[in-house]
Amino acid sequence: MASASGEQTSAEYIQHHLTNLVCGKTQDGWTCDHNAVDQMGFWAFHVDSLGWSVFLGLVFVGLFRLGIPKLSTEAPNGIQNFVEMCIEFVNDNVQSIFTSAKNNLIGPMALTVLVWVFLMNLMDLVPVDYLPTLAGQVAEATGMVENSKDAYFKVVPTTDPNITLGMALAVFVLIIFYSIKIKGLKGFLAELTLHPFGKWMMPVNLVLEGVNLIAKPISLGLRLFGNLYAGEMIFILIALMLTFSSISIGLLGVGLHLIWALFHILILALQAFIFMVLTIVYLAMAHETDDH
Amino acid sequence: MNINATLLGQTLAFVIFVAICWKYVWPPIIAIMEEREKRIADGLEAAKKADDSLEEAQLAFDEEMNKAKLEAAEILEKANSRASQIINDATEKAEVEAEKILSSASKTIENDVNKAKEELRQKMSELIIDTSEKILGDEISPEKHQELLKKAAAEL
Numbered sequence: 160m161a162s163a164s165g166e167q168t169s170a171e172y173i174q175h176h177l178t179n180l181v182c183g184k185t186q187d188g189w190t191c192d193h194n195a196v197d198q199m200g201f202w203a204f205h206v207d208s209l210g211w212s213v214f215l216g217l218v219f220v221g222l223f224r225l226g227i228p229k230l231s232t233e234a235p236n237g238i239q240n241f242v243e244m245c246i247e248f249v250n251d252n253v254q255s256i257f258t259s260a261k262n263n264l265i266g267p268m269a270l271t272v273l274v275w276v277f278l279m280n281l282m283d284l285v286p287v288d289y290l291p292t293l294a295g296q297v298a299e300a301t302g303m304v305e306n307s308k309d310a311y312f313k314v315v316p317t318t319d320p321n322i323t324l325g326m327a328l329a330v331f332v333l334i335i336f337y338s339i340k341i342k343g344l345k346g347f348l349a350e351l352t353l354h355p356f357g358k359w360m361m362p363v364n365l366v367l368e369g370v371n372l373i374a375k376p377i378s379l380g381l382r383l384f385g386n387l388y389a390g391e392m393i394f395i396l397i398a399l400m401l402t403f404s405s406i407s408i409g410l411l412g413v414g415l416h417l418i419w420a421l422f423h424i425l426i427l428a429l430q431a432f433i434f435m436v437l438t439i440v441y442l443a444m445a446h447e448t449d450d451h
Numbered sequence: 452m453n454i455n456a457t458l459l460g461q462t463l464a465f466v467i468f469v470a471i472c473w474k475y476v477w478p479p480i481i482a483i484m485e486e487r488e489k490r491i492a493d494g495l496e497a498a499k500k501a502d503d504s505l506e507e508a509q510l511a512f513d514e515e516m517n518k519a520k521l522e523a524a525e526i527l528e529k530a531n532s533r534a535s536q537i538i539n540d541a542t543e544k545a546e547v548e549a550e551k552i553l554s555s556a557s558k559t560i561e562n563d564v565n566k567a568k569e570e571l572r573q574k575m576s577e578l579i580i581d582t583s584e585k586i587l588g589d590e591i592s593p594e595k596h597q598e599l600l601k602k603a604a605a606e607l
Binding site: 181183199200201202203204205208209212213216219220223224227230231232233235239242243246247250263264266267268270271275316319320321322324325326328329 | 464473477487
C-alpha cells in the first residue's frame, strides 16, 4: 500500500490502520502474505484480533485467579478487593435480571463478558500508532516484510466484527440451548410459531419471531462493533492531524485526542456493561417458561 | 470487514474462557464471599446475644444490689436498736444500782447517826449525872434516879 515515494496519503494511512494481519488458506497452502488475502476464502484468521483477544482473556484469568495467591476471608488484599467488587457487581446484575430461574453458568459468563470486553475495549486508549508501528518495525527487522508499512496490525479486537459476532454467536447458541432445555423442543417451537397471532398464522408468526430471535445476536455483536469502530475511527482521524506539518493543527489534534480519550473511557465501560446486561437478559428470556 | 474463520476462533476462545471462569475463577471467590457474609452474620448475632445477656446480667445485678442495700439497712437498724437497748438497759441497771448504793449509804448514815445519838445520850446522861452528883453531892445517885435519867435520855 505504500506509495512510490514512501509517504502515505491520508487515505492510505486510514486504510492501513483498518486492515488486519490475516493468515489464511490459499491454493498454495497457508500464508500470512497480505497480497494473498483476496485468494483466501472463509478459512482466514485475523491473527492480530484473535491474538489480542486471547492475550486479554489470559490477562483476565490471570488477574482474577492467579493475581490472588491466597484467598482470604478476613483480610482481602488489593486485587482480591477489586475482584470481589467485580463479582459482586456482576452477581447483583444477574440476580436482578434472573429473578426466578437459577443457572450457575450465567454469573461466570457475565463476569467473563464484562471484564474481557472491557479489556479489549481498553486497547482503544493505546494511541493508534504505537503498537502497529512497533509491529511494523519488528516485522521489518525479522525480515517478514520488506517495508514496515506493509505490515498490518490492528490492535483493538472489538473493532473487528468477527470478534464481536463470534461472542454473540456463542451467546446465541446458549440462548437456543437453554430455550430447548427449559421449554423443551416443542415449547421452543411453539414460542416461535404460535405468537403473536395464534396458530392459524403460523408462517407469519415464524417470520416475526425468527427475525426477533436472529436480531438478538446480530444487534448484540454489531452494537459493540459499531461503537468501538466509530471510536477507533475518530482516534485515527485525530492521529491523522498529527501527520500534517502544521504545529497548530498538531496541537489541536493533541487536545482533541485528550478530550476524545476521556470521553471514550465512558463508552468503553458502558459498552462492556451493555454487552454483559444484554447477554444476561437474552439468557433470562430463554429461561422464561410462562406465556406472554 | 470480512467475516471469516476469525469468528469461529473467537467463539471457541469465548467458550474456553467462560469455562475457565466457570470452573476456576468464580466458585472460590463466591465461596469466600459467602463464608465472609456468614461470618459477619454470625458475629452480629453473637454480638446481639452478648448484648442481651449483658442486659440480663445488669438487671440481675441491680436486683441483687437492691436486695443487699435493703438487707444492710435492716441490719443497721437492728444494730442501732440493739445498741440503744443495751444503753437503756445499762442506764437502768446503773440507776438501780446507784439507788441501792444511795439507800444503803443513807441507811448506814442513819444507823451511825442513831448510834452516835445513843452514845451521845448515854454520854450526856452520864455527864449530867456526874455534874449533878458533883453539885448535889450524894443526894443523887444513879441508882436512885434511874427513872429520871432514862426520861432525860429519851428527851434528848
